[in-house]
Amino acid sequence: MGIVTAIEVQKRNKARVNVYIDGEYTFSLSLIEAARLHKGQQLSEAEIAALRDEDAVQKAVDSAARFLGYRPRSLAEVRRNLAEKEMPPAVIEAALNRLTAMGYLDDEAFARYWVQSRGEFKPLSPRALRVELKQKGVPDAIISAVLDELDADSLAYRAGLAQARKLRQPTRPEFRRKIGDLLRRRGFSYSTIHDVVERLLDELETSDPDYFNQTTESNEE
Numbered sequence: 001m002g003i004v005t006a007i008e009v010q011k012r013n014k015a016r017v018n019v020y021i022d023g024e025y026t027f028s029l030s031l032i033e034a035a036r037l038h039k040g041q042q043l044s045e046a047e048i049a050a051l052r053d054e055d056a057v058q059k060a061v062d063s064a065a066r067f068l069g070y071r072p073r074s075l076a077e078v079r080r081n082l083a084e085k086e087m088p089p090a091v092i093e094a095a096l097n098r099l100t101a102m103g104y105l106d107d108e109a110f111a112r113y114w115v116q117s118r119g120e121f122k123p124l125s126p127r128a129l130r131v132e133l134k135q136k137g138v139p140d141a142i143i144s145a146v147l148d149e150l151d152a153d154s155l156a157y158r159a160g161l162a163q164a165r166k167l168r169q170p171t172r173p174e175f176r177r178k179i180g181d182l183l184r185r186r187g188f189s190y191s192t193i194h195d196v197v198e199r200l201l202d203e204l205e206t207s208d209p210d211y212f213n214q215t216t217e218s219n220e221e
Helices: 045-068 075-084 089-101 107-121 126-135 140-147 152-164 172-185 190-207 214-220
Strands: 002-009 016-021 024-030
Touching (some): 024 045, 045 089, 075 089, 107 126, 107 140, 126 140, 152 172, 152 190, 172 190
Antiparallel strands (some): 016 024
């Protein structure tokens, strides 16, 4: 048994309080959880243990929330992050369950976010995206469901077009080599690379007959 001797609001976090049992700091709680306690209240060892567990889980949730504040994460990423902080497995799983119930963890939503972000800033092939998502710990079934919606040709075209806009008076061989190399690094197949390069060549020459450096190309040939 123990007696609650003090309940003090934390100086740095007004939404949490420190609870003292028999004159010693024992655990902290949210204001909502602490509303059930009052000074002079007797608590059994089981009740104290349960409140300590709640404190540990909430601290894990708060830590994970800070980690999620930078960008969305997969459930596996959050689990690894909490494990690196040497939190007990049972506490980690309880925190993950709470975060999932609150809507902060959703592997399908994360996979869609990741694919969309890559598509906007660095288009990759579905094959390369699969590797990245597996590294993030996303389940295979979710990865397949999300990637099945993608068009590899469209992704390759966007990546190739963005690179083409950075080139300055390339010859056709230079253009083929640089665009092809980029698309290979991003995991696209040979057939996709060939089709995209030919499409870009045709579009660029149609819109700007002088796009390619004809003089340099003639010298190279």
